[in-house]
Amino acid sequence: MPAVYLKEGARRLVEAGFLTIYSKWVDYTVGAVRGGFADIYLGDECIGSGFYEDIGAVGVRILSNECGVDPRETIHGALDRALRLRRLLAPWDSYRLVNAEGDFLPGLVIDVYSDVVVVQTSSLGFDRHLDIVVDWVTEHLSPRLVFLKNDQRSRREAGLPVERRVLKGRGPAEARIREGQAKFWVDVEHGQKTGFFLDQRINRLKLGKLVWSGASILDLYSYTGGFAIHALLAGAEKAVLVEESPVAVKAAEKNLAINGVRDKAKIVVGRVEDFLRRELEKYDIVVADPPALIPGREHRGSGINAYRRLYEAAARHVKPGGLLVASSCSYFLRQDEFLQLLGRAVRSAGREATVIWMHGASPDHVSRPQDDFLRYLKVVIMRLE
Numbered sequence: 001m002p003a004v005y006l007k008e009g010a011r012r013l014v015e016a017g018f019l020t021i022y023s024k025w026v027d028y029t030v031g032a033v034r035g036g037f038a039d040i041y042l043g044d045e046c047i048g049s050g051f052y053e054d055i056g057a058v059g060v061r062i063l064s065n066e067c068g069v070d071p072r073e074t075i076h077g078a079l080d081r082a083l084r085l086r087r088l089l090a091p092w093d094s095y096r097l098v099n100a101e102g103d104f105l106p107g108l109v110i111d112v113y114s115d116v117v118v119v120q121t122s123s124l125g126f127d128r129h130l131d132i133v134v135d136w137v138t139e140h141l142s143p144r145l146v147f148l149k150n151d152q153r154s155r156r157e158a159g160l161p162v163e164r165r166v167l168k169g170r171g172p173a174e175a176r177i178r179e180g181q182a183k184f185w186v187d188v189e190h191g192q193k194t195g196f197f198l199d200q201r202i203n204r205l206k207l208g209k210l211v212w213s214g215a216s217i218l219d220l221y222s223y224t225g226g227f228a229i230h231a232l233l234a235g236a237e238k239a240v241l242v243e244e245s246p247v248a249v250k251a252a253e254k255n256l257a258i259n260g261v262r263d264k265a266k267i268v269v270g271r272v273e274d275f276l277r278r279e280l281e282k283y284d285i286v287v288a289d290p291p292a293l294i295p296g297r298e299h300r301g302s303g304i305n306a307y308r309r310l311y312e313a314a315a316r317h318v319k320p321g322g323l324l325v326a327s328s329c330s331y332f333l334r335q336d337e338f339l340q341l342l343g344r345a346v347r348s349a350g351r352e353a354t355v356i357w358m359h360g361a362s363p364d365h366v367s368r369p370q371d372d373f374l375r376y377l378k379v380v381i382m383r384l385e
């Protein structure tokens with residue numbers, strides 16, 4: 001069996017259960033090829049097996065705590081466990097089936113959108129072993145289409161090829177899904193991430209439960225209309241969506257139409273910052289779900305300021321007694337910092353707030369205790385006086 005030998009310095013990471021080990025902790029290899037399966041050693045003890053990566057900053061991805069195992073059996077075993085868990089946690093037509101480390105499959109994400117399965121990898125090992133994944137998906141889910149959505153910026157930065165292509169099946173890379181009462185059309189190929197922000201499902205459904213009849217909603221960074229559509233289906237009378245991506249706006253128009261609420265919504269194509277500066281109207285509900293405003297540790301200062309400006313401006317647009325839905329998907333902003341920041345932003349807007357909901361990603365986005373980086377999403381719903 002090919003072998004990768006780690007430096008002594010990797011011990012604390014291995015003992016803590018981290019599954020992605022950086023290249024700087026790889027000492028030497030014996031017979032290992034990049035993207036191939038290997039036993040992993042610390043000193044003369046074999047601590048597990050996985051992919052030898054040596055791509056970007058990543059040295060190895062640990063896929064098993066056992067040595068000498070068969071890659072196909074190991075990956076299929078983890079996929080079986082992931083599916084069993086989703087049958088309990090997410091008995092829906094669309095869900096995250098594999099959440100990387102959370103499912104002991106570091107470097108792999110699989111999202112299911114009814115009859116379309118989207119595979120996304122950030123690992124040379126999984127790139128080279130896609131057939132193992134596709135065989136399992138075909139046998140257990142029988143989808144119409146298995147699509148590879150490997151177009152993340154992180155892949156380009158790591159030197160992995162950027163590509164979107166059909167792995168198996170036929171027909172367009174798009175799907176119709178249900179989320180509670182709402183229906184969404186998901187453009188897997190041209191949409192962001194794997195096509196839809198599945199992580200926000202639980203928070204969108206929650207907002208639907210809090211909406212009152214006749215309410216108005218301002219959905220900032222609306223993407224394909226998720227929050228606004230739930231609000232309209234729950235009785236809201238009017239929605240304004242603000243989104244800068246023309247692809248997302250096209251999908252939002254389609255989603256509003258298939259839910260029968262197109263006439264209650266207006267879409268503003270442009271930047272949220274500009275919209276908030278010129279908008280004078282106040283709304284019963286304002287949602288602010290921006291992209292990560294702190295993309296890296298080095299952007300913390302400017303990102304925190306950007307969040308504070310956004311939430312303050314958003315709070316100014318909430319009517320007395322209305323709701324502010326504030327979200328942050330920046331891993332580099334901890335939950336306690338997020339709450340403090342929200343408190344300050346809301347007070348700067350001259351408002352008092354009561355927190356009525358606080359949540360992370362939907363439960364299908366599983367993580368292990370040590371995988372802090374998978375718990376990036378923070379959503380708070382506040383009533384503002």
Ligand SMILES: C[S@@+](CC[C@H](N)C(=O)[O-])C[C@H]1O[C@@H](n2cnc3c(N)ncnc32)[C@H](O)[C@@H]1O
Nearest residue numbers: 197221222223226243244245271272289290291
């Ligand atoms: C996290 S997603 C929102 C997801 C959405 N709330 C949902 O539930 O599907 C952020 C969205 O903001 C858009 N966006 C990014 N920067 C923007 C800006 N400055 N103004 C308007 N939209 C922006 C992106 O195109 C993306 O669709």
